[in-house]
Amino acid sequence: MRFLLLFVFFCSSFVKAEDIISKDLERLMSEKQGPYKVWVFFRDKGFTSKASEQRALEALEQTYNPRALKRRTLRSDLYLRTGKKMHTRDLPVSTRYILEVEKAGGTLARRSNWLNAISVWADKKAVRTMASLDCIQSIKPVARGRRKMPIPSEPSSSKPARSMDYGRSGTQLEQINLINLHDEGYTGEGVVIGVLDTGFKRTHEAFSLPGHEVEVLAEYDFVNNDANTAPEPGDDGAQHHHGTYILGCIGSYLPGEMIGGAPDASFILCKTEDTTGEYQAEEDNYVAGVEFAELNGADIITASLGYIDWYTQADLDGLTAVTTIAVNAAIDNGMHFCNAAGNEYHDSDPTTSSIIAPADAFKVITCGAVTSSGAITSFSSDGPTADGRLKPEILALGSSTITVSPFNDSNYTTVDGTSLSTPLIAAAVACLIQAHPEWTVDEMRDAIFHTASDYVANGEPDPLFVRGYGIMNAFGAIQDCNDNQIPDVIEIANGTETDCQGNSILDVCEILAGDEEDCNLNGLPDSCDLTPPSLLLQDDLPATQGWIEIASTGSPLDLGDDQEISVSIPFTNLIFPTGQAIVANNGGVGFSTGTDLSHSNESIPSESAFNGTQALLPFWDDLDSDTGNVFVETRGTEPNRNWIVQWDDRPHYNGDDVLNGNEITFQIQVYESPINNIWAQILYEDTDFQNPTNDFGASASVGYQKDETSGHQYAFNQAVITPSTILSLVFDDPPFSSDENGNGIPDECENVCLGDLNEDDTVDESDFLVALPMWKIDPKMDLNRDQTVDLRDYLLLRESFGPCE
Numbered sequence: 001m002r003f004l005l006l007f008v009f010f011c012s013s014f015v016k017a018e019d020i021i022s023k024d025l026e027r028l029m030s031e032k033q034g035p036y037k038v039w040v041f042f043r044d045k046g047f048t049s050k051a052s053e054q055r056a057l058e059a060l061e062q063t064y065n066p067r068a069l070k071r072r073t074l075r076s077d078l079y080l081r082t083g084k085k086m087h088t089r090d091l092p093v094s095t096r097y098i099l100e101v102e103k104a105g106g107t108l109a110r111r112s113n114w115l116n117a118i119s120v121w122a123d124k125k126a127v128r129t130m131a132s133l134d135c136i137q138s139i140k141p142v143a144r145g146r147r148k149m150p151i152p153s154e155p156s157s158s159k160p161a162r163s164m165d166y167g168r169s170g171t172q173l174e175q176i177n178l179i180n181l182h183d184e185g186y187t188g189e190g191v192v193i194g195v196l197d198t199g200f201k202r203t204h205e206a207f208s209l210p211g212h213e214v215e216v217l218a219e220y221d222f223v224n225n226d227a228n229t230a231p232e233p234g235d236d237g238a239q240h241h242h243g244t245y246i247l248g249c250i251g252s253y254l255p256g257e258m259i260g261g262a263p264d265a266s267f268i269l270c271k272t273e274d275t276t277g278e279y280q281a282e283e284d285n286y287v288a289g290v291e292f293a294e295l296n297g298a299d300i301i302t303a304s305l306g307y308i309d310w311y312t313q314a315d316l317d318g319l320t321a322v323t324t325i326a327v328n329a330a331i332d333n334g335m336h337f338c339n340a341a342g343n344e345y346h347d348s349d350p351t352t353s354s355i356i357a358p359a360d361a362f363k364v365i366t367c368g369a370v371t372s373s374g375a376i377t378s379f380s381s382d383g384p385t386a387d388g389r390l391k392p393e394i395l396a397l398g399s400s401t402i403t404v405s406p407f408n409d410s411n412y413t414t415v416d417g418t419s420l421s422t423p424l425i426a427a428a429v430a431c432l433i434q435a436h437p438e439w440t441v442d443e444m445r446d447a448i449f450h451t452a453s454d455y456v457a458n459g460e461p462d463p464l465f466v467r468g469y470g471i472m473n474a475f476g477a478i479q480d481c482n483d484n485q486i487p488d489v490i491e492i493a494n495g496t497e498t499d500c501q502g503n504s505i506l507d508v509c510e511i512l513a514g515d516e517e518d519c520n521l522n523g524l525p526d527s528c529d530l531t532p533p534s535l536l537l538q539d540d541l542p543a544t545q546g547w548i549e550i551a552s553t554g555s556p557l558d559l560g561d562d563q564e565i566s567v568s569i570p571f572t573n574l575i576f577p578t579g580q581a582i583v584a585n586n587g588g589v590g591f592s593t594g595t596d597l598s599h600s601n602e603s604i605p606s607e608s609a610f611n612g613t614q615a616l617l618p619f620w621d622d623l624d625s626d627t628g629n630v631f632v633e634t635r636g637t638e639p640n641r642n643w644i645v646q647w648d649d650r651p652h653y654n655g656d657d658v659l660n661g662n663e664i665t666f667q668i669q670v671y672e673s674p675i676n677n678i679w680a681q682i683l684y685e686d687t688d689f690q691n692p693t694n695d696f697g698a699s700a701s702v703g704y705q706k707d708e709t710s711g712h713q714y715a716f717n718q719a720v721i722t723p724s725t726i727l728s729l730v731f732d733d734p735p736f737s738s739d740e741n742g743n744g745i746p747d748e749c750e751n752v753c754l755g756d757l758n759e760d761d762t763v764d765e766s767d768f769l770v771a772l773p774m775w776k777i778d779p780k781m782d783l784n785r786d787q788t789v790d791l792r793d794y795l796l797l798r799e800s801f802g803p804c805e
Contacts, residue, residue, distance in 0.1 A: 020131040022140035024310045034123035037109065037142040037282065039322060040101055041117040042135055046094025057086045064090075067192070067297030068333075075334030075440050089114045089329060097135050104129040110222075110284040114291060114329040115322065119284035143283045143307045143322065143357070167257040168412055169249075171372065172397040178261055178428050180475035186431040188262030192217060193250060193430050194293030194301040195423075196286060197243030198273040200229050204244070204404045206252035206412075212263075214251045218296040219269040222285040229271040236276045241406040243271070245415050246304055248404030249423040250430075258402065258412055261427025268293045273305065283307050286358075287326040293335075299433050300336040302426035304419035306356030313353050317386040321357035331363045331441050336433065338365045338426040340418040341392035346382030346466050348698045348717060353465065354381040355391050363441050365429065365448070366391045368468060369398020369421040374453070375602060376467055380418055383465035390461055393445075393468040394452055396421040396428075428474035435478050451476035451489040463718055464698070481509035500528030519749035529746050534732045535575070536712040537682070537704055541728040544675040547667070547683050551648045554631030559585040561625050561653065562599050569643050570634050571672040575679045575729075582610060583630060583645055587619035587700065589668060599653065604703035604713040612708025616729070618668050618682040619721065621700035622653040627663050641672040652694045662690045680729040687721045697721035704729055761804045 028036060047053040061069070064086070072078070072085045079085055093111050098118060102108060105126025109119040119142050122130065131139055166173060173179050199221070207214040219229040226232075231240045251267060252260040270289030274282075286305060293301050311321055318324060331337050339361070344354035359366040359381070368380040377399050383391035398421035405411035432444065439447065454470025455461055461469045476489040482497070488506050491497040497506045507524055510516040516525035557565050564584040572579045582590040584597035594610025599622040602608050609615050628649025635642045646667035654662075665685040671678065687696050694700075696719040705711035714727060760766070 020136055020139055021127065022138060025127065025139060025141050028141055029124050029127065034127075035107075035121045036123070036127065037119060037121055037284070038127060039115075039117050039119055039138075039140050039142055039284070040106065040130060041115065041137045041139070042094065042097050043137045044094075044135075045088065045091045045116060046096055046135070053088065053091070056091055057088070060090060061086045065295055065297045068294060071297065071299060071334045074438055077332045077334070077441070079334070080440065087332075089116065093118060094135075100133055100135065101130055104133065106130055110288045112284070112287045112291060112326065114326055115287060117322075141310050143310045165255045166259045167255070168402045169252070169258045169260065172401055172424060173259075173261060175370075175372070175374070176396050176424060176428055176472040177475040178424075178431065181428070181431050181435070181478070184435070184475070184478075186435045186478075188250075188265030188427065188430040188434055191262065191265045191300070191430045191433045192268060192296075192298045193262065193265050193426065194268040194270065194289075194296075194298035195243070195246060195250070196270045196272050196289040196293075196301065196303040196305060197246050198275055199223075199231060199235065199240035199271045200243045200247050200269050201231055201240045201406050202247070204248070204252070204406075204409045206248065206254040206258050206260075206404050209254050212253045214247070214253075215266040216269055217266050218292075219271075220289075220292055221271040222288050222292075223271055223274045229269045239275050242273075242275075242304070242419065243269075244406040245403045245420065246302070246423045249401065249420060250302070250427045252404055258404065261424050262430040265427075265430050268296050268298050283321075283323045283357075286323050290323075290326050290330050294330055294333055298335060299437075300338065300426060300430055301330065302338045302423050303358075304340040304417070304422050306340060306342050306359060308356050311357055313355075314386050316353070316355060316357055316360035318360050318362045318389070321360070324358040324361045327358040327361040327364050331361070334441070336365070336429050336441060336444055337361070337363075338367055338422050338429060340422040341366050341368045341383075342381035343379040343417050343419075344381040345379050346376070348464050348466070348693050350384070350464050351692075353383050353385070353391075355383055355385070356381065359391055360385045360389075362389075363445065365425065365445065366393050366468070367418055367422040367425045368392035368395045368466070369416075369418045370395045370471060371399040372397060373602075374471055377416070379416070380466070390465060390468060392418075392466075393461075394425055394448060395467060395471045396424040425472055428472055431474060432477055447477040447487060448472055448474075451487055456489055456492070457713070458716075466717075479505075481506055498524060500524055519746060526746055526749070534710070534712070535679070535704055535706065535729055536732050537702075537714045537727040538730050539714070539725065539727055541676075541678065541726065541730070543683060543726050544671070544678055544681060544728075545642065545669065547685060548635060548642070548644055548669065550631050550633040550644050550646050550667070551629075554633035554644070554646060557583060557630045557632060559583070559625060559630050562586065563625070564590075564595065564597060567632055569670070571638070571641055571643070573672060573679075576614075576670060581645075583632065584610075585625055585630060585647075585650070586623050587621055587647060587650075587666075588615055588617040589645055590615045601699065601701040601717075603716045604701050605705045605708055605711040606701075607708050609701075609705055612705075614707065615705040616668055616670075616680060616682070617701055617703050617705065618666050618727070619647070619664070619684075619687070619697065619700050619702060621694065621697075623647070623650045624653040625650070627651055628665070636672075639673050643670040643672075644668070652689045652691065652699075654689075654691070664689060677730055678728045682725075682727040682729075684721060684723050684725050686723060687725075692719075695719060702727070763801050763804065 069085055078087055090113060092113055093116060101120060106120035106122040109121060111118045130136060202214055220227055221229050250260045250262050252258045253263040270292055272285035272289045307323055327337055339359050341359050342356035346354060369377045371377055385391050398418050399416050400414040401420035402414055405413045449469040451473045452469035452471060454467055477487055479488045481488055492499045500507055511518045519526055564582050567581050567583055569579050569581050576591050578591060586597045586599055588597045590610030590613060592613035594613035597610055598608040601620045631646045633644050644667055648665050649663040651663045664687050668682050670680045689695050697715050698719040699717055702715040703711055703713040
């Protein structure tokens with residue numbers, strides 16, 4: 001047994017090298033001269049027994065950072081599962097093993113406790129010698145990455161007015177509803193944010209306001225191996241630029257100029273990228289930075305870095321890339337983690353992806369980028385991961401994002417990239433950590449994902465793996481006006497509570513606060529009882545008249561590419577009162593004063609659709625005019641006429657000049673009088689361009705637009721429109737109440753004699769007898785209008801005796 005222990009725990013040369021050296025490293029050594037920077041992974045931690053390993057864990061816990069231990073106790077999956085704060089991965093790499101590697105010719109660069117690995121510089125001979133040691137599990141190259149550096153724009157001078165003077169940064173914080181979270185007192189105070197980047201110049205005026213200087217608790221330069229992440233002699237002139245951009249988005253504070261997303265947070269700064277080399281980022285520095293931030297007590301890490309060298313999209317499965325494994329370990333220790341999705345562009349094909357490691361980690365918050373209008377940026381990378389998981393997951397501004405200038409201590413600039421959306425999201429998460437330090441990683445993810453814009457609007461994330469759950473709603477993640485521990489936005493989304501005003505405040509809360517009246521006690525504000533119903537497109541109703549072919553009988557409009565034409569509708573009605581329409585080749589009809597339908601579709605409602613006026617959009621896409629035509633025709637007689645527009649054999653804009661089956665056909669039918677409460681229908685004959693990027697609505701918007709702020713979007717860039725799809729324009733639920741005299745009071749509440757329970761036009765003893773068994777909410781018995789029938793109402797009943805007026 002003693003011989004076996006020595007065999008297992010001391011490095012000996014009994015292993016076949018070809019089983020240890022990765023194929024990528026073999027290829028690298030065959031193509032280039034060394035030395036090579038490689039990972040050396042060990043089989044174990046070098047302990048001779050479980051008892052000695054346990055003693056080491058207990059000793060480590062006694063000396064570990066108290067703040068890190070507190071975070072693990074609050075949020076660590078390991079602690080929640082087992083009650084243990086420390087894991088074998090926290091133990092240091094065996095010193096004996098490191099010495100054996102150095103004897104074999106390796107020069108130590110980094111060590112990672114969590115990976116049980118070291119990175120070393122080694123030539124070909126040293127690699128093969130190391131591979132023969134039985135304590136080594138594998139050797140592979142250190143992955144590297146070239147950053148697509150963001151390009152700063154001219155300094156911005158825009159300073160929109162705010163209740164708090166955020167200066168230039170107000171718009172990007174408002175977009176993710178972070179200012180409302182600040183107003184609740186959550187500004188990141190007491191939260192520690194780890195930042196991994198190129199270096200940080202902290203002399204800018206927004207970092208050095210007296211009494212509010214940016215607070216750095218710990219820092220380390222993994223490029224120069226010193227404790228200074230600021231610019232220093234020997235650094236490239238641009239070394240600190242990117243990191244300064246990132247820190248500015250989070251920690252800046254100069255009212256009137258710029259306020260970051262978490263201005264009261266503290267920081268752990270890690271300089272992990274060398275901008276002078278061909279490859280600016282090396283994953284061993286990233287891993288070392290993650291472990292450094294965790295050891296020093298960070299609550300959250302944000303990184304705008306990524307690695308793809310030596311990896312393919314097939315490797316991005318949450319288990320393979322070294323940085324991904326390190327991020328998984330950090331998250332298992334209770335850390336929240338935000339990483340950029342990447343700037344590798346995207347398409348509308350859900351089977352392809354362009355994300356970077358470690359954006360594929362299982363519970364990392366993977367961040368994409370949008371413009372100020374909420375549209376996805378062209379460069380934002382898409383998923384899914386190799387194992388089919390949704391990435392990216394959440395969005396913030398990554399186009400013309402305001403931040404501090406690294407060139408001048410009093411200037412500001414705008415920068416593009418998922419690098420910039422990521423710190424905005426991280427700042428919001430930091431503020432949420434302050435609000436809910438007890439939230440686990442899973443609880444945080446649930447809160448921010450299920451309150452994000454697209455999920456709230458559609459009830460699901462983007463099936464194309466481009467937008468994820470949508471734009472973050474930081475305040476929505478904690479808003480809970482009825483104190484039931486469920487964020488209000490989630491209750492509204494799943495229908496357990498109503499928000500008839502559309503202001504993300506539960507109706508019941510507005511009523512109880514006295515902001516709205518509810519005279520009939522139906523749980524809705526009176527103003528909503530009287531609101532005219534909205535129109536929506538419903539997909540579960542049968543065709544009223546079926547497909548009516550008009551290509552051979554209708555009037556051809558001869559529309560060219562991106563053209564529109566004004567036509568008359570031979571009738572008017574409640575829904576379409578103008579008698580005029582603008583028919584657009586790009587798959588839509590406007591019914592008001594709007595004149596243009598852009599070739600570039602957007603979510604509905606949109607100012608790009610007939611200038612934000614009333615429109616029916618059966619298939620808003622970039623349709624061409626090389627084949628087919630658009631026809632219009634009226635069928636039937638007054639008052640039951642049917643006005644039909646048919647887009648017949650229209651191709652997508654792709655240079656296709658011949659009719660070859662790559663075209664689509666669809667029509668709208670607008671009814672003079674509603675048929676079974678249906679005012680219009682959209683029918684489809686063919687929606688297959690034979691191109692997955694565009695087929696079945698994958699690049700189209702489908703919906704009804706009332707105006708620039710309201711309407712009903714049925715689908716946006718979703719491949720869900722088939723020949724069997726029938727969309728019916730119908731009223732949503734009708735108004736609960738009428739208001740014939742127009743005084744804003746529901747008719748059922750007019751002339752109500754409170755207390756007249758037996759309806760004899762007098763409040764007297766007989767009503768009191770009726771009231772005794774009515775221990776329930778009743779409009780006539782809630783005399784003090786507090787939404788509850790109780791003893792106070794019975795006392796008021798006594799005081800109300802007399803004839804009804």
